[in-house]
Amino acid sequence: MKIVGITNCPAGIAHTYMVAEAIEQKCKQLGYQVHIETQGASGVENRLTDQQIAAADYVILALGKGISDEDRIRFDGKKVVELPVSEALKHVDTLFDDIENQATVLHASKVKLGNNQKAVKEGIMSYLMAGVSAALPFVIGGGLLVAVGSMMVQFGMANTAMAKGVTPSLAWVVTSIGNLGFTFMIPIMGAYIANAIGDKPAFAPAFLVTFLANNTDLLGTKSGAGFLGAVIIGLSIGYFVKYFKKVKLGKALQPLLGSMLIPFITLLIFGLLTYYLLGPAMSWIMSGLLAFLNAIPTSMKIVTGFIIGAMLAFDMGGPVNKTAWFFAFSLLSSHVYNWYGIVGVVTLLPPMAAAIATWLRPNMFTKQERNSSISAFIVGATVATEPAIPYALAAPIPMIAANTLAGGIAGALSILFNIERIAPGIGLFDPLIGLEKPWFLFYVTVAIGLALNVLFIIVFKSAWLKREAKKTQTQ
Structure with missing residues (x-):
């Protein structure tokens, strides 16, 4: 079978490339030929040729910002499976199980959604x-x-x-x-x-x-x-x-x-x-x-900071995260920087904490999770929360709970310390290039949030694993 596809996401950084790699790896496991075009922050990479599209049996569209009319024309008449890029990592293992029934024929004038009805082309x-x-x-x-x-x-x-x-x-x-x-x-x-x-x-x-x-x-x-x-x-x-x-x-x-x-x-x-x-x-x-x-009392700002931080950490690049991020980002043009300061702190935590937890308690994680830890730590340090997704998929209840609680606390501290971030940058190193201040309180907040996140992961996942083990024994 021959598969082609496109992946993109709003920021064009993490999801775009992680999903492309996941689809490619799955296709190779199944013995399929695969070519994935990424539409990321660097523009279109590995652009599909007309010959590759013509020869393809199916087209996978994992989209976070839709596709252009020109792209629709490229796939006119092809069997297409479309799904949100934020969902693709969760479903990649089952994506090809019933691809014939999931796929629908794409027409250039209008994209018809697949049977799952979860794909969102417009909105x-x-x-x-x-x-x-x-x-x-x-x-x-x-x-x-x-x-x-x-x-x-x-x-x-x-x-x-x-x-x-x-x-x-x-x-x-x-x-x-x-x-x-x-x-x-x-x-x-x-x-x-x-x-x-x-x-x-x-x-x-x-x-x-x-x-x-x-x-x-x-x-x-x-x-x-x-x-x-x-x-x-x-x-x-x-x-x-x-x-x-x-x-x-x-x-x-x-x-x-x-x-x-x-x-x-x-x-x-x-x-x-x-x-x-x-x-x-x-x-x-x-x-x-x-x-x-500006008039919100400090106590209420701290509560709001907790909510924003918890939302940012909750689904790691998903719709809840994007809503909180959009609120904070949209205030930059009005020279209000402290809400975006929360973004600079909290988005670092889930992937870096997951990586550190694998180093401290390797027996709680799979071999694949341990092998991915260095990459998750490095990518997470540059403010791409998505590397934490595989860890959350493996144990959603403890990992999401740990991330959300630590993110909320870090968000509250960020507002309390009035940490400001004037623009997106390179994460952990933002203070070094003047994008985040005060630098000392930024690193203090990240350190506290990271320590709490790691602690919560170890405590919550340990309890969750014991509970799962008991379930298996009773069965």
């Missing part, structure tokens, strides 16, 4: 994740440059701003370039949300209108629309364009619909609507939200 969350995935490089690159500029100043370099007759300093220029990433991350997010729904004709209007909604000088507001503007404008323009494209104008004018009429009319309508209504309204809401977050 609000997938559109939002498409926007987040596009915004990540902007905030990562911009955040790193801002950190570099800050470090240059700390090392004694001048921080002279541009002014008439004054040459700006290098540190100021580097920081200013970095700030462009934060300026454009929100318009890019809105543009790609719209693009995921309405395709290319929606991109430019959504980008320009979202930029307008966040330009306080143009709107005359105290605050920009922030991530809320990106979400509302992106979804609104996306759906507007999606249905606008169905208008029939005749052979003479139809070619102009996507290239000229849709962008022009959409920009005109939503530009005016945003200037006079949406922009000021969303600015008012964002100002209220930020005021509310």
Whole structure:
């Protein structure tokens, strides 16, 4: 049997490659020929050729952010099994058991889901994740440059701003370039949300209108629309364009619909609507939200930090994790960094704790888990929580309970110590490049969270293994 497939996820880092490797290994065990294309943070890798697709018996689509219309056309008429990338690792062992009944024929105009009905090709969350995935490089690159500029100043370099007759300093220029990433991350997010729904004709209007909604000088507001503007404008323009494209104008004018009429009319309508209504309204809401977050009593912030931390650790890159991550990430454009500080702490814990637990109590883990421990520790240290998934699948109750409780405590400590993270980075080493501060309290919180996580894993899994052993004996 010949299998081809595509894997992708919103961040394009861990799930994309882990699932591809898992599918490849399973196919090799079964003696199948396999070629998997990964659509990750580095772009498309191992791109499938037309010949490979044509020869394939089945196509596996493990998706976290959907596929483009062009990709649909590539697989038109093929037997396809589609499932969320977050579920793929759980089902890879049984994926090929009844593949004939799971698969459905894909048509370029519309993806038909398989019999499991769990696959999600379209939906609000997938559109939002498409926007987040596009915004990540902007905030990562911009955040790193801002950190570099800050470090240059700390090392004694001048921080002279541009002014008439004054040459700006290098540190100021580097920081200013970095700030462009934060300026454009929100318009890019809105543009790609719209693009995921309405395709290319929606991109430019959504980008320009979202930029307008966040330009306080143009709107005359105290605050920009922030991530809320990106979400509302992106979804609104996306759906507007999606249905606008169905208008029939005749052979003479139809070619102009996507290239000229849709962008022009959409920009005109939503530009005016945003200037006079949406922009000021969303600015008012964002100002209220930020005021509310600042006004929360410290005790309630700690409780909220516990909840956010527990959510981040609960399903290790799944929908609960993504919801908490999206909340924290979306506040970066408003220069609120302490909620994203929780992300920098908690996402390190589950994989690193699982690895350390295998070293301390190797008899509690399988040979495969022990062999994967070094990789899980290293990848986990760079803020990819997904390497903890195989450990959780092997013993879900104790591992998830340990991760969630430790993550919640670490999240509460992160808020208590006001740990701030200005952009995604390289995890454990973020303080070294200026992305996370205060550095000492960051490492203290990680150390406490890690120690608790390891302790909980050992205690909970030990009890769970004893209980499982008793069940086996009684049977």
